[in-house]
Amino acid sequence: MQMKDCRCLVTSFEPLNFPPNIEECAQRCMKDGYVDVEDILELPEANNKTEQHVRNIVRKDDKRRFALRESRGILQIKATQGHSLEVLKLELKPVTHYTEVRCAVHGTRIRNWESIKSKGISKMGRKHIHFAQGERGVKSGFPPYCDMAIEVDVKKAMNDGIKFYISENDVVLTEGRNGHILPKYFKKAYKINTREELPF
Known part of the structure; x- marks a missing residue:
């Protein structure tokens, strides 16, 4: 996931008030673009939101900008439309x-x-x-x-x-x-x- 993709994931999910620390979120992304929801929600900036908040917002999102899945019993999310889903290339x-x-x-x-x-x-x-x-x-x-x-x-x-x-x-x-x-x-x-x- 590139920087612009992670920025979309964080900033366009405004109802959740996802944290602005874009680089750290991007570093946690999987090769296929998914990131563990708990990695985001456990940060202080997430303001005590829950996985149910995430599920509700994704379900109500008419643009279908995000996808959810469960892997190893852990809820994961990725940005969907218009993103390259490449891993951030760090220095x-x-x-x-x-x-x-x-x-x-x-x-x-x-x-x-x-x-x-x-x-x-x-x-x-x-x-x-x-x-x-x-x-x-x-x-x-x-x-x-x-x-x-x-x-x-x-x-x-x-x-x-x-x-x-x-x-x-x-x-x-x-x-x-x-x-x-x-x-x-x-x-x-x-x-x-x-x-x-x-x-x-």
Whole structure:
């Protein structure tokens, strides 16, 4: 999804007051143009709107500017008419040494942990797996709805040939290997609220 497509997704959905942070929304888009509704609604700027608000507005939209689907039990939305649906091409800086990354923390939900600790972190149809360079106080790369975090050993992964990049807004990105970062690269996994570490 290009910048103009994500701008349409956010600004033309005025009844929802979607957040104006266009770049961050675009980075979360799937290859086919879909983005998780919860990624948008969990942002403070969404003003406590719900998935039902989204469903109602899409249903009543005579122009059919948006499409909904459910994937893995998660509601997703995309802009439909007149959009190229290409992934936003970010300016990415290749990481040449692991010390360039302060840390790489992936936020997720505990409900996904059983699958992740078995199969690893998946890019799930996106271009990259996203990591924040920290947990608290970061503006990008760490979705606010997450209740657990996984810290990845960038040094170990890079030693095995996995490439990392840093985006303009300081998000660490990787395609992993075959779209995954395997559990052998996990440094630790923990619940955010209690700091309880999870075995893997």
